[in-house]
Amino acid sequence: MSLRDIARLAGVSVKTVSNVVNGYAHVSPETRAKVEKVLAELDYRPNLSARNLRRGRTGVIALALPELDAPYFAELSRFVIDAAAEHRWLVVIEQTDGGLDRERQALDGVRDHRVDGVILTPFAIGAEELAARTDDTALVLLGERIHDGPADHVAIDNVRAARDVTEHLIGLGRARIAALGAQDNSASGTAPLRLAGYRQALAEHGLPETVAKVERYHRAEGAAAMAGLLALDPRPDAVFCFNDLLALGAMRTILAAGLRVPEDIALAGLDDIEDGRYSTPTLTTVAPDKAELARIAVDLLRQRIDGRPGQPPREARAGYRLVPRESTLGR
Amino acid sequence: MSLRDIARLAGVSVKTVSNVVNGYAHVSPETRAKVEKVLAELDYRPNLSARNLRRGRTGVIALALPELDAPYFAELSRFVIDAAAEHRWLVVIEQTDGGLDRERQALDGVRDHRVDGVILTPFAIGAEELAARTDDTALVLLGERIHDGPADHVAIDNVRAARDVTEHLIGLGRARIAALGAQDNSASGTAPLRLAGYRQALAEHGLPETVAKVERYHRAEGAAAMAGLLALDPRPDAVFCFNDLLALGAMRTILAAGLRVPEDIALAGLDDIEDGRYSTPTLTTVAPDKAELARIAVDLLRQRIDGRPGQPPREARAGYRLVPRESTLGR
Structure with a gap:
């Protein structure tokens, strides 16, 4: 036929x-x-294999992200796999654990050019190294803070999202609002952007800042950092955690200490992972449009693979919305 | 060189x-x-691409599972990707959503033999169809209830694990123990095995059974089914949910109704996803050895790919342990 x-x-x-x-x-x-x-x-x-060989293609793209077992990345991966399937692409998932060596490997087209393109969420690698890259595997950066940089890039407006959350807490009358999730060890993570948005909102209202640092965005680190905030005198009356996992860890620490959320401490996260919709109290958060992020990333990669080399990098934005729930509003 | x-x-x-x-x-x-x-x-x-071509291999395997954004599968996928990396394999992830057509596609070597082998967690497809399969792509079944079947298979002992959980609840003095998670629509899911283990334990102690059905293992369905159990008179004093997501949904319903866990209703799940370690109360569960499941699945696939056709299918078991936490023991 x-x-x-x-x-x-x-x-x-x-x-x-x-x-x-x-x-x-x-x-x-x-x-x-x-x-x-x-x-x-x-x-x-x-006969895809034959056609791909003829075109010098594998029909496989790589999605390189820090860790698949962080719910945000698992949810995002689902959408990337779905969007790629529309182009009959298979998706290889590479876990970098946010490590510099593994991010470099992913940038080299995932172990010897076995993929046509790479969607990378970088953490450790910096803009300078990305700009100096010689490998010509098509690349799209997803969801981090390297802007106007060396590759196509899609993310939400992290500064504005963080400012929105902080404004929400200020609007509820909270005055000692802590940020949980600043990072020293990231060259490309979103932490500096979220910290900037938090600071903008506080500065506008003349409120003091309290910043707790973590190395990674896991529940355990949120729980530990929250214990540190509880030891402050006076302690915070609200905490903006830079992702939902940190917030769910922090919630555990607050409740286990016999305090109430939000009566004693209001709590907000960012990511809108499903866990926070079923916790008690449910978690106030920012919901990035993950389907849109994935669709744009795959579209940019498609154009990069099919396009001519040397086209200038593009910046794209996906939407987000603030989702107030019980952890700030009460029941 | x-x-x-x-x-x-x-x-x-x-x-x-x-x-x-x-x-x-x-x-x-x-x-x-x-x-x-x-x-x-x-x-x-x-030069892997060249070598793989020479050997008629792609160097890529597929992991086909119902949904990547269910935390159990995300955690399991991490281990499979790590185990496959030891063999220099890339892992393509296919999401079947538990649908028959998409499970069949995965069995056909994922869209035109672009992979060397498939690790499949089936839900809708049955043993008979698997036995009648003509495609010769190497196949390993992971974690479902098709035993002594048509392909290599690795899982935990689901019957015994479910019996252990139920015995734990009985040992705490609970007498009206409900099961949440039976399924009508699965040919290969684990629900019938977990139901059998629950029934064995109840029968040994002469206790009555109460069974709530769901279609899928999501938080929302656990929350809805729990509402049905709360309407019973007398209502259960303990609920064994067939996975942790169902249990976390059920916990939300119980707490939102103003009841206490475990004082009013003790609650247990199965999977040991991280969410249940940080919920309040923390969730009693069964922890399958996910790293061992992944390692065995990859080893079986490796042997199947390198071996001669016609070797008889093998059964393998991974370990598990009961992890009692606050949702049954109290704080």
Whole structure:
């Protein structure tokens, strides 16, 4: 069964069938549906391996992120895999643990160019090293703080999101608002952006800052850092944690100490992972549009793979919204 | 720099260098370390794409599971990716959503044989269809209830684990113990095994059963099913949820109704996801040895890929342990 036969049955041109089979854009939804109906009836399966070899492609992209077992990254990965499937791409997942060596490996096209492109969430690697990169594997940066940098980049506006959360806590009458999640060890993480947004809001209202640092964004570190904040005199009456995992760890420490959330200490996170929708109290957070982040990242990568080298890097923004819940509003 | 040069520098045979570079077994840890030291000093990077092509291999395996954003699968995936990296394999993740069509696709070697082997956690597909499979892509089944079946298989002893949890609740003096998580729609899920273990324990003590069904193992369904159990008169004094997500959803419903865990209702799950270690109260659960599950699955797949066709399927067991926490023991 040739493309010509399929074109005849679907009543479209051979070129259109080719566009649909290859997952290219520029086909109207109606035409695409018509062709796909014929393909389904014929149980047509393109020989992808052969075609990819011919085009010098593997049909595989890599998603390199710090850790798959952090719920935010697991949820984001689901959307990236779904978006990639629209282009008939498989997604290899590489875990960097935020380590410099493993991020460098991912940048080199994941172990000897076995992938067509890489979506990277960097933590340890810096803008300078990225700019000096010689490997030409297509690259998109997802969700960190390297802006106007050396590669296509998509993220939410982290400064504004952090300012929104802090304004929310100020609006509830809290005056001793701590930030939990500053980091010394990250070259590319979002911590400095979130810290900047927190500071902007406090400065506008003439409120003092209290900043607790962590190395990684895990529940255990949120729990430990919160114990440090509880030892302050006076202790904070609100805490903005730089992600939901830190906030859920902090919540455990507060409740285990016999204090109430939000009556004694209001608590907010960022990421909107599902855990925070079922905790008691439920967790106030910022919900990045993860589906949009994934879709934009995959689209940018697609254009980078199909495009000419030397095109200038692009910046894209995904949306977010503040989601106030019981941990700040009460029940 | 040839294998011969490397062998000379490491003081071993060319065959041994080849075994190390290819990630084969049969090399002592000391010898492997010696060779890898030389490889590292020389910054040797094998041309994997070329070698894989020569061997008719892609160097990529697929992990097909219902959903990456369920924390149990995210945690398990981390271990599978780590275990596969020891063999220099990349891991493509396919999400089946427990759907029959997508499980069939995964069984066909993931879209046109672009992978060397598949590790599948089936839900909808049955033993009969698996036995009738004609595709010869290497296959290992991970963590479901198809036993003595058509493919290599590794899981924990789900019947015994469920019986252990139920015995734990009985040992605490609970007499109206409900099970939350039975399923009608699964051909291969673990629900029937966990139900069997629950029933065994109740039968031994002459206690009555109460069973709540769900379609999927999500927090939302645990929360909804728990609302149904709260409406019973008398209501249960303990609930064994068939996974931790269901239990965390159920916990939310109980606490939001103004009842106490475990004073009014003791609660236990299964999976030991991190969420349950930081909830208030912390969640009693069963901890499957996920690292061992992953390691065995990857080892079985490796042997299946390297072995001769027609070797009989093997059954393997990974360990587990009961982890009592505040949701049954109190604080």
